[in-house]
Amino acid sequence: MTTKIAIVMAMQAEADPLIENLRFCHRPDLVPPGLPFRFYTTVYGQQDLLLVTSGKDPRFQVDNVATVPAALMAYQAIERCAPSLLINCGTAGGIKAAGAMIGDVYLSKDKICFHHRRIPIPGFWEYGVGSYPVIDSAAIAAALGLKRGIISTGDSLDLCGEDLSLIEQHGAIVKDMEAAAIAWVCYTCKVPMLAVKSITDLIDKAAPTADQFLDNLALASSNLQRQTVAILDFLQNNECDQL
Numbered sequence: 001m002t003t004k005i006a007i008v009m010a011m012q013a014e015a016d017p018l019i020e021n022l023r024f025c026h027r028p029d030l031v032p033p034g035l036p037f038r039f040y041t042t043v044y045g046q047q048d049l050l051l052v053t054s055g056k057d058p059r060f061q062v063d064n065v066a067t068v069p070a071a072l073m074a075y076q077a078i079e080r081c082a083p084s085l086l087i088n089c090g091t092a093g094g095i096k097a098a099g100a101m102i103g104d105v106y107l108s109k110d111k112i113c114f115h116h117r118r119i120p121i122p123g124f125w126e127y128g129v130g131s132y133p134v135i136d137s138a139a140i141a142a143a144l145g146l147k148r149g150i151i152s153t154g155d156s157l158d159l160c161g162e163d164l165s166l167i168e169q170h171g172a173i174v175k176d177m178e179a180a181a182i183a184w185v186c187y188t189c190k191v192p193m194l195a196v197k198s199i200t201d202l203i204d205k206a207a208p209t210a211d212q213f214l215d216n217l218a219l220a221s222s223n224l225q226r227q228t229v230a231i232l233d234f235l236q237n238n239e240c241d242q243l
């Protein structure tokens with residue numbers, strides 16, 4: 001039986017190796033009017049895949065990264081193909097003290113949180129943190145030898161203010177700029193979600209995040225592509241009762 005899977009990725013450079021390897025076809029005809037996103041489709045074995053990337057900001061000519069475009073991309077992907085699983089693939093920062101290394105590929109575990117939505121009013125604090133559900137990735141991680149960790153999302157690449165302390169309070173090992181926004185859409189639309197994050201930089205290391213990110217983007221994107229294909233293979237060959 002065919003399965004529909006949506007893959008949402010913020011940066012074109014992160015997505016290009018996957019687009020090439022799985023021979024995704026660019027589908028400008030699927031893009032809703034006025035949106036900058038790029039849609040791609042392919043059939044991989046028994047899987048109908050829809051990949052959405054964020055496209056470029058017309059003024060700054062850079063990818064539309066971070067939470068606002070990510071939520072809209074996720075919603076458009078769900079609207080377009082009603083997937084049984086949405087996978088958010090991308091790069092991320094990792095906590096070295098918790099065992100993260102450059103080039104590691106992590107699967108989401110337990111929940112995805114925000115560390116940039118601080119609302120110190122009863123009830124709103126927990127809402128701000130989010131703690132959205134993800135599928136149980138234990139079997140995939142065990143089969144492929146991947147690490148798993150809680151992901152925390154904020155709209156900044158570097159750390160500011162209380163970020164690190166909040167990330168640690170959430171028990172997170174991985175810091176990104178999209179996963180929690182996408183997880184909110186999946187939770188709201190009742191679509192199971194998995195995040196796959198490849199580490200470009202270590203957030204508890206002195207070297208500037210942006211320098212580490214640029215130095216390691218190609219390695220991380222290549223590892224991300226390889227492991228995403230392995231995950232799709234795993235899903236194809238194993239019954240997954242959560243989907």
Ligand code: ADE
Nearest residue numbers: 091092093157175176177
């Ligand atoms: N993507 C890659 N590295 C990141 C970091 N340190 N924080 C947020 N998003 C990232």
